[in-house]
Amino acid sequence: MAERKATNKYYPPEWNPKDGSINKFVGQHPLRDRARKLDQGILIVRFEMPYNVYCDTCKNHIAKGRRYNAEKKSIGKYFTTTIWSFSMKCHHCSARIEVQTDPQNRDYALSKGIHRVLAEETKNDTVTSTYSMTGDEKQxxxxxxxxxxxxxxxxxxxxxxxxxxxxxxxxxxxxxxxxxxxxxxxxxxxxxxxxxxxxxxxxxxx
CATH class of the missing domain: 1.20.5 (Single alpha-helices involved in coiled-coils or other helix-helix interfaces)
Structure with a gap:
């Protein structure tokens, strides 16, 4: 990041600071190519696979922590919390896979194209901490x-x-x-x- 901050940007002589930012002057979004579908409510983000999963199309394993360029968009609400969808392509076969946030269960839902490696793995696939969280029933x-x-x-x-x-x-x-x-x-x-x-x-x- 340091070398990027030290790099000078080119400001054409026609640009006037009073007219707005340089991005506005050249007609591009500050997020560049990541915002190419922003008019559809989609932002391109870097997404990390939360679990070890299998692709339903090619049956190949996708490791936990594998990163993708995913299309992030809002698909609903749970009370006041936004439910986000992350859609991406399997790096083995290019089939479309999708992961959604699940605020109700404080988890992720594998909504399309993939399934968990072990069926017995549940939403409790988290690191055990010193203080356990209170369950929904107790709350x-x-x-x-x-x-x-x-x-x-x-x-x-x-x-x-x-x-x-x-x-x-x-x-x-x-x-x-x-x-x-x-x-x-x-x-x-x-x-x-x-x-x-x-x-x-x-x-x-x-």
């Missing part, structure tokens, strides 16, 4: 039951109190190190000198 239960919601808030408070103790210990440990940074540095350098002396002795013996 609905808390939304409709004030007592459940209060119980959940109490559990969160107890968890926060437990973590607060560990956080205070870490802060105190950091403060102890910071207050004796000179002594710690001197001790570390002294240990390095001892190790270096031993290495030199062994080298001289050899």
């Amino acid at each position: 609905d239960e808390m939304r409709n039951d004030p007592f459940k919601r209060l119980e959940h808030l109490q559990e969160d408070k107890e968890f926060a109190d437990e973590e607060k103790v560990h956080l205070i210990d870490l802060l105190e440990f950091r403060d102890r190190l910071a207050s004796a940074d000179y002594q710690n540095n001197s001790a570390l350098r002294k240990s390095f000198r001892v190790i270096l002396g031993l290495l030199l002795q062994n080298f001289c013996k050899d």
Whole structure:
């Protein structure tokens, strides 16, 4: 990116800044060829395949992370969240494949031309984190039951109190190190000198 920013752009003598940008002057969109179908509501984007899949046409494997130039367009709404469609061609056989966002399930839907490698893989094909997300059923239960919601808030408070103790210990440990940074540095350098002396002795013996 640095070399692109350092490259000077050509501004013809006929162009006047008062008339707008240079793109407007030459009659092209700032996104260039990516915006060639913008009048149809389609933007060309770089899309990365979210799963290991098979092409339904040529039966070849498409690896997770494979990138395509995809046609991105809006196809609907889930409440206020836009549902996006990404249409592209299989790099093996050029058959049209399509992936859609699925905000309801926080997932992707393979809507055309491809299917998942393993049927048992579900929407839970995500990296397990320290804190698991609350399921939709539990969210609905808390939304409709004030007592459940209060119980959940109490559990969160107890968890926060437990973590607060560990956080205070870490802060105190950091403060102890910071207050004796000179002594710690001197001790570390002294240990390095001892190790270096031993290495030199062994080298001289050899």
